[in-house]
Amino acid sequence: MSQFLYLYRMTEAARQDNMGTPERAQQSMQRWMAWMNDLDAKGHLKDRGQPLERTGKVIRGQQKTVTDGPFTEAKDLVGGFTLVEARDIDQAVELSRGCPILEGGGSVEVRPVMKMDM
Amino acid sequence: MDLSEHLFRREYGRLVAALTRIFGVHNLALAEDVVQDAFCRALEVWKVRGIPDNPGAWLMAVAKNRALDIVRKERTARTFAPELSRVLESEWTLAPAVEEAFSGSMIRDEQLRMMFSCCHPRLSEDVQVALVLNILCGFGASEVASAFLTGRAAIEKRIARGKKVLAASKRLFDLSDAESGARLSAVRRALYLLFNEGYHGASAETAVRSELCGEAIRLTMLLLEFPGAASPETRALAALMHLHAAKLPARLDLAGDLNPLLEQERSRWDAALVQQGLALLDESASGPIVSAFHVEAAIAAIHATASSIEATNWDALVSLYDRLMSIAPSPIVALNRAIAVGQRDGPVRGLEALHAIADLERLSNYPFYPAALGELELRDGNRSAARAHFSTAATLARNEAERRFLEKRMRECEPLTIHPQS
Numbered sequence: 152m153s154q155f156l157y158l159y160r161m162t163e164a165a166r167q168d169n170m171g172t173p174e175r176a177q178q179s180m181q182r183w184m185a186w187m188n189d190l191d192a193k194g195h196l197k198d199r200g201q202p203l204e205r206t207g208k209v210i211r212g213q214q215k216t217v218t219d220g221p222f223t224e225a226k227d228l229v230g231g232f233t234l235v236e237a238r239d240i241d242q243a244v245e246l247s248r249g250c251p252i253l254e255g256g257g258s259v260e261v262r263p264v265m266k267m268d269m
Numbered sequence: 270m271d272l273s274e275h276l277f278r279r280e281y282g283r284l285v286a287a288l289t290r291i292f293g294v295h296n297l298a299l300a301e302d303v304v305q306d307a308f309c310r311a312l313e314v315w316k317v318r319g320i321p322d323n324p325g326a327w328l329m330a331v332a333k334n335r336a337l338d339i340v341r342k343e344r345t346a347r348t349f350a351p352e353l354s355r356v357l358e359s360e361w362t363l364a365p366a367v368e369e370a371f372s373g374s375m376i377r378d379e380q381l382r383m384m385f386s387c388c389h390p391r392l393s394e395d396v397q398v399a400l401v402l403n404i405l406c407g408f409g410a411s412e413v414a415s416a417f418l419t420g421r422a423a424i425e426k427r428i429a430r431g432k433k434v435l436a437a438s439k440r441l442f443d444l445s446d447a448e449s450g451a452r453l454s455a456v457r458r459a460l461y462l463l464f465n466e467g468y469h470g471a472s473a474e475t476a477v478r479s480e481l482c483g484e485a486i487r488l489t490m491l492l493l494e495f496p497g498a499a500s501p502e503t504r505a506l507a508a509l510m511h512l513h514a515a516k517l518p519a520r521l522d523l524a525g526d527l528n529p530l531l532e533q534e535r536s537r538w539d540a541a542l543v544q545q546g547l548a549l550l551d552e553s554a555s556g557p558i559v560s561a562f563h564v565e566a567a568i569a570a571i572h573a574t575a576s577s578i579e580a581t582n583w584d585a586l587v588s589l590y591d592r593l594m595s596i597a598p599s600p601i602v603a604l605n606r607a608i609a610v611g612q613r614d615g616p617v618r619g620l621e622a623l624h625a626i627a628d629l630e631r632l633s634n635y636p637f638y639p640a641a642l643g644e645l646e647l648r649d650g651n652r653s654a655a656r657a658h659f660s661t662a663a664t665l666a667r668n669e670a671e672r673r674f675l676e677k678r679m680r681e682c683e684p685l686t687i688h689p690q691s
Contacts, residue, residue: 202313
């Protein structure tokens with residue numbers, strides 16, 4: 152089994168639209184719980200991960216310049232991550248199809264964790 | 270742990286109220302943004318880490334912190350609640366003031382003030398109901414639209430119009446205001462309309478309908494917590510809602526407004542709601558005024574306590590409908606009265622009463638008028654007349670469930686088939 156990182160991306164507008172009213176909030180919560188529980192039950196959930204704030208700082212270059220961002224309003228921001236285990240990238244992609252974020256206009260970036268075979 | 274939609278609805282109204290107390294009603298949009306943001310933030314954590322033991326308290330903590338941030342950042346640029354302007358200025362008093370705004374009794378009072386404010390006399394009743402749903406129950410524009418079978422754009426306009434009036438009012442309704450007598454009846458009326466939208470509404474989705482009824486009951490019970498609003502009439506309204514809501518599980522099965530005529534599965538009625546309704550009706554029977562709500566609740570109580578159609582006291586129902594016709598006449602009340610007459614005195618008398626309804630043209634699009642004609646003709650043995658009425662009714666059906674029910678009744682009128690006599 153290999154490990155893969157799911158990066159959840161969504162715009163601010165889509166985020167508000169998907170969770171900002173009581174009805175949506177409840178639906179969203181139910182879908183996510185169902186999805187996470189399913190991953191867990193099938194033994195794919197390595198680490199549930201963490202949600203990320205949508206603000207932060209970027210430190211760049213030799214000058215070590217600190218800026219807010221790199222956030223622009225319209226851009227898909229990483230809002231959280233989860234670590235899963237799967238046979239290969241194809242299976243990891245297949246599993247990600249069930250992610251509720253896709254219903255709400257967001258995306259899942261699937262990144263293989265690099266293996267260090269010595 | 271499972272999260273109910275009610276949690277989010279309840280918390281939405283509570284948090285918007287608390288935040289409006291801090292920010293002022295002119296910043297209602299800001300308060301709503303903060304609540305939306307609190308929902309998003311909480312959910313993002315819960316999705317991966319699981320639901321905490323006390324999700325309500327969690328949401329409140331997020332909203333509280335955000336309120337503190339906003340006041341600190343913007344207190345020089347923005348004016349917040351005029352009542353609190355002094356205490357929000359100083360760090361010494363800011364945190365306690367925010368804490369107080371989120372206390373149980375403060376939130377309750379603020380929700381009540383919001384409810385009264387939404388029922389401003391300058392706003393039409395449909396705007397009032399849309400505002401209550403939006404601000405106090407957290408229904409988004411598209412959810413209000415689906416509840417009222419109206420377009421989203423029209424509802425957005427309606428809500429925006431209402432909020433403009435709210436924001437211009439500078440501060441929320443003062444509960445101790447002498448005007449609250451007149452305003453109180455507007456609030457009751459709006460809650461009654463909200464309930465009816467759920468109970469009688471043509472909205473196809475049963476989930477939406479029970480949700481509306483549940484919200485109307487929740488807000489009416491909140492109203493009863495305020496001594497100035499806990500009049501016999503408000504109790505009668507609460508009684509009426511409980512007694513009707515008890516029948517929802519059976520009612521949602523199609524039979525619509527013909528229910529009084531047809532045997533229902535009474536075992537599916539919610540016994541706890543019936544008991545609560547009867548207790549409220551009992552408590553409402555004080556004071557000199559017998560309101561339309563009292564009479565409607567008494568009617569509902571007769572239905573709710575009868576063991577069957579035959580055991581129903583139709584004589585008492587006819588008198589109550591007569592009384593209701595004298596307080597709040599309407600063609601729908603007359604229709605229900607005619608059905609009761611038909612049960613008491615037989616189908617011929619019932620049909621006479623149906624034909625004698627004044628303002629009949631107001632029922633011309635109402636499927637359950639021809640359906641009632643159909644039922645009574647059927648009982649009188651006129652199968653083909655009955656069939657024609659059901660056929661008319663089916664063309665007026667407002668959703669699939671009504672259509673299926675009415676077409677089924679139509680088929681049951683055909684000769685040579687054995688139909689279950691109710």
